Amino acid sequence: MLILIARRLVGAIFALWGIATLVFVLLRVLPGDPARTILAASGASETAITQARQQMGLDEALPIQYSRYLWNLARGDLGRSLFSNRPVLLTLAEQLPSTFELAVAALTITIVLGLGLGVLAALYVGSWVDRVTVGIAVLGVSTPLFWSGLLLIWLFSLALRWLPASGAGSWRHLIMPATLLGFVGAAPLARLIRSNLLTALQADYITVARSKGLPEALVLLRHALRNALLPSLNLIGLQAGFLLGGAVVTETVFARPGLGRVVVDAILWKDLPVVQGAVLLVASTYVVINLGVDLIAMVLDPRQRES
Amino acid sequence: MCLILFGTAAASFVAPYDPLTTAPTRQFLPPAIDHPLGTDLLGRDVWSRLVWGGRLSLIAGIIATGLAVIPGSLLGLLAGYLGGRVDSLLMRIVDMALAFPTLLLALTIVSALGAGLTSATLAVGCASVPRFARIVRAATLSVRYAPFIEAARTIGCSPGRILLRHIAPFVADTVVVLGSLELGYALLNIGALSFLGLGAQPPVPEWGLMLTESRAYLSVAPWIAAAPGCAITLTVLAVNLLGDALRDALGLQVHS
Numbered sequence: 001m002l003i004l005i006a007r008r009l010v011g012a013i014f015a016l017w018g019i020a021t022l023v024f025v026l027l028r029v030l031p032g033d034p035a036r037t038i039l040a041a042s043g044a045s046e047t048a049i050t051q052a053r054q055q056m057g058l059d060e061a062l063p064i065q066y067s068r069y070l071w072n073l074a075r076g077d078l079g080r081s082l083f084s085n086r087p088v089l090l091t092l093a094e095q096l097p098s099t100f101e102l103a104v105a106a107l108t109i110t111i112v113l114g115l116g117l118g119v120l121a122a123l124y125v126g127s128w129v130d131r132v133t134v135g136i137a138v139l140g141v142s143t144p145l146f147w148s149g150l151l152l153i154w155l156f157s158l159a160l161r162w163l164p165a166s167g168a169g170s171w172r173h174l175i176m177p178a179t180l181l182g183f184v185g186a187a188p189l190a191r192l193i194r195s196n197l198l199t200a201l202q203a204d205y206i207t208v209a210r211s212k213g214l215p216e217a218l219v220l221l222r223h224a225l226r227n228a229l230l231p232s233l234n235l236i237g238l239q240a241g242f243l244l245g246g247a248v249v250t251e252t253v254f255a256r257p258g259l260g261r262v263v264v265d266a267i268l269w270k271d272l273p274v275v276q277g278a279v280l281l282v283a284s285t286y287v288v289i290n291l292g293v294d295l296i297a298m299v300l301d302p303r304q305r306e307s
Numbered sequence: 308m309c310l311i312l313f314g315t316a317a318a319s320f321v322a323p324y325d326p327l328t329t330a331p332t333r334q335f336l337p338p339a340i341d342h343p344l345g346t347d348l349l350g351r352d353v354w355s356r357l358v359w360g361g362r363l364s365l366i367a368g369i370i371a372t373g374l375a376v377i378p379g380s381l382l383g384l385l386a387g388y389l390g391g392r393v394d395s396l397l398m399r400i401v402d403m404a405l406a407f408p409t410l411l412l413a414l415t416i417v418s419a420l421g422a423g424l425t426s427a428t429l430a431v432g433c434a435s436v437p438r439f440a441r442i443v444r445a446a447t448l449s450v451r452y453a454p455f456i457e458a459a460r461t462i463g464c465s466p467g468r469i470l471l472r473h474i475a476p477f478v479a480d481t482v483v484v485l486g487s488l489e490l491g492y493a494l495l496n497i498g499a500l501s502f503l504g505l506g507a508q509p510p511v512p513e514w515g516l517m518l519t520e521s522r523a524y525l526s527v528a529p530w531i532a533a534a535p536g537c538a539i540t541l542t543v544l545a546v547n548l549l550g551d552a553l554r555d556a557l558g559l560q561v562h563s
Binding site: 015016018019021022023026027138139141142143144145146147150151153154158241242244245246248249252253263264266267268270272275279282283286287 | 399402403404406407408409410411414415416417418419421422491495498499502503504505515518519521522525529532535536539540543544547548551
């Protein structure tokens with residue numbers, strides 16, 4: 001058990017290193033000459049470009065750049081924005097709470113809705129609950145967030161005037177973005193829980209539990225759900241990744257401040273240190289969440305300790 | 308599905324107006340007979356833009372899918388068949404890329420290439436390569452040790468021949484199903500990048516971009532948003548249903 005946990009931890013550290021390396025390759029090596037890319041657009045002179053290249057340490061050999069990059073990351077130094085010259089870490093720290101709020105609210109809605117709909121659909125297979133759930137799931141994966149978001153704004157802000165269309169600050173600003181994001185994430189979860197629960201309900205131990213004369217509610221809660229839910233934990237971890245990506249789009253639709261806005265603006269402004277920092281932060285969050293989910297699953301589910 | 312393909316392919320016949328011609332005097336006209344879906348801020352015909360945009364979005368989506376499927380399948384086949392060091396090296400790299408949420412990886416690639424529809428297409432395609440490599444590798448492994456592969460090797464077939472003639476047909480089902488579902492994702496993600504301002508640039512008619520442009524005028528002219536929004540949803544829905552139908556027809560259990 002301990003060995004497994006240790007192995008999983010080492011795996012996560014490798015994943016973090018991999019992310020850092022991939023970001024380095026994508027943002028430093030691939031564009032060839034970031035200094036030129038950034039400055040040429042604003043019509044800077046050749047000397048200014050050379051100067052900037054020196055300042056950014058781009059005139060050194062790639063291996064040296066790479067090791068310095070890793071060393072800086074290990075110290076938590078993400079560099080400074082090319083435009084505001086503020087430390088990237090500070091900018092990210094300012095925007096984090098807003099995105100965190102959205103992600104937590106959305107994840108809660110995903111879990112509650114996914115669980116509720118999934119269980120209902122499995123209990124009443126073939127009924128209208130089941131069909132509506134499957135229908136919503138199919139529609140959910142086909143509708144882009146940026147379109148359903150606009151629809152919500154149109155309905156609740158413009159037509160009914162119930163909720164503010166954009167911005168952040170109060171729980172009323174949070175309702176639409178969180179519901180939207182949570183709803184879309186709930187669809188695959190509901191589908192998985194439905195199919196897991198259906199399999200679990202056909203297992204021998206359920207027949208045993210029933211024949212012992214246990215009330216149906218107990219059979220469901222204590223025997224079927226426990227076994228059906230644990231495999232869904234891993235999906236929740238994966239859904240977190242979708243949530244983090246979806247947050248970028250959602251924040252843009254609802255004009256909410258947050259990490260997503262920072263990334264998009266930084267890409268448009270070619271502010272590479274900010275892009276790099278934000279991407280690293282989001283991707284590492286994803287790795288850490290999945291590590292946490294795997295560890296919880298391992299503790300709760302003996303089946304997962306074996307593989 | 309056929310209707311969408313046909314309509315967009317014949318864009319120049321279906322669309323009554325040029326999608327780029329502006330008519331300042333005719334802005335924000337609600338849907339009427341001469342403009343079936345109304346006009347936008349610059350007086351451009353929304354229906355014409357929708358049709359031309361669909362053509363662009365579909366082409367971009369298909370290219371992105373190809374970019375994901377072809378290298379992904381080849382890598383997966385190779386890794387699954389060769390095994391050993393090649394396999395572990397390739398899968399290490401794939402694991403690195405899979406540690407990224409797909410849209411985030413696409414965003415990073417766009418920032419390396421610069422905003423634009425071409426780089427958005429490339430980015431969305433490349434971001435899905437690792438997922439494909441993973442799945443095709445698993446499919447390859449499942450037939451890798453089958454007796455008929457052993458037999459083919461015993462009678463002296465070259466590795467290339469075994470891969471293409473004996474293994475590829477078994478993997479093909481999985482690839483076709485996942486590829487059609489991938490087209491749905493690609494359409495959504497390219498639309499999302501365009502919506503964020505990182506894909507297609509104005510004045511190009513592209514569904515995601517049309518939605519961005521409509522955003523500010525949602526209260527005055529909701530029809531400008533409704534047209535591309537419904538178009539994306541219907542297209543992706545059609546593609547996904549096609550994928551599901553293919554999966555059922557081929558009797559596959561694929562988890563994507």
